[in-house]
Amino acid sequence: MIKKAGGAEQYNANKKYTAAVAVAAEACAEDTKGQTCYICTQALHWKTKEGLVRGCSCRGTAGVAHVSCLTEEAKILVAEGEENNLGQKVLTERWARWFSCSMCKQEYHGVVRCALGWACWRTYVARPEVETARQLAIGVLGNSLSEAGHREEALTVVEAELSMNRRVGASEREMLATQSNLASSYGELGRLEEALEMYRDVYFRTLKLLGEEHKDTLLEANNYAHCLLSLRRFDQARPLLLKTLAVAQRALDNGYETTLRLSWHYARALYENTSATLDELREGVTTLEETTQTARRVLGGAHPLTESIELSLRDSRAALAAREAPARLGGLAL
Structure with a gap:
């Protein structure tokens, strides 16, 4: 079975994806009752027989879909961007479909985000480590697991991502993003002093690299301040937050x-x-x-x-x- 699936990593990703989709559909069943997928217009997916989900900020009947339909849409858009060399800006926008809604533009959350994380990973796991899509996919998976509260699993994935980044010679910006995710995993597991040290380092390096107004710098300042609050170091957190909020x-x-x-x-x-x-x-x-x-x-x-x-x-x-x-x-x- 493992050989037929394409190897151990692919087999595991497929199993995790199937389980995550079932959890997401069950969790969203009441919210999506009587509605249909905005992509395929069906209530029950014609092939997988999965239920509907909604994990974004859409209201009413908007944003309801099958994870399989969201997955297929993201796969097609990214593949078109790769095949036609549409440029980094277009590819970045299309890649966001793996974790954000095309309608309200907000990121998915909870169990829906988790299911899409596994969908993304199973799609690109068989690619070589040097390919951008595989590198991005493991990042999506780690963030998705963290978002859904799977903390130990998220830590394992982020540590694997950091190790991979070192092997392939990732850019400083990519390394910083991964180290920030690792700090987040430490914090979620109660390893606050380790998290604080890493958040501080990532924030100041990002500030030097990108400047104070860049969205990544602002995000890292927030992460650093949040960890200070968790340690009840209010006198350090407050001036940092006041300054960063103004920016x-x-x-x-x-x-x-x-x-x-x-x-x-x-x-x-x-x-x-x-x-x-x-x-x-x-x-x-x-x-x-x-x-x-x-x-x-x-x-x-x-x-x-x-x-x-x-x-x-x-x-x-x-x-x-x-x-x-x-x-x-x-x-x-x-």
Whole structure:
């Protein structure tokens, strides 16, 4: 069976893909009930008999599809770009179909992202390591596993990616991206000091390589600050976030996900700090109220980032109310 599939890696990828598609379809069954795939227009896939999924920010009946249909669409678009030498810009845009919706342009999340990650990997795993498609595919898989909460598996994939990058002589920018993903895996597994050291190194090297306004630099600043928050080093995280948020608001659209994350983390640096003043707590609540509105408008209420920001808003309001109560009582006593 393994030989017929094309080898151990291909066989494993095929099995993982099939299992991930089943999990995704089951998880999305209630949300997609009574709907049809926007690509093939069928409710049940004609060949695989799989159900429908939706893991983006589309609303209503939009964005509903089969993982198989999304996979085939991405494969065809990338293949056309490769065969016709359409250029790096076009190929990059087409490659994004492996992890983002063609309609709302937002990245897939959760179990749908995981299924597409395995779909991408099984498509290109048989190619030589020196080919760009295979190098990109393992990165998509690692990010997808992390997004779906498969932390140990994600770490294994990212370590394999980093090893491959060293063998093929990847560019510094590619190495930085992989090291950032490795730091993320460390953080998710509670290895925070290791994660912090790597995030710090990646951020400053990216800043030197690409400049402060580049989207990758802003993303790495956010990652570095997030790790500082996890270690409760608020005095270090706050100035970094304040500076980076100002750059992001100037260089990126306010609806861009990195900007939302920076705003969210800046508010966390305020309200999670037990030494924060009353005014800082109020600023944190106000920032989260504004960020929540933007996240709901841009990403939708069901997006994991929106849900996380809303949870922080509830926590910040509770922290502010607890701090204000003694002040009000003291005022009455006077």
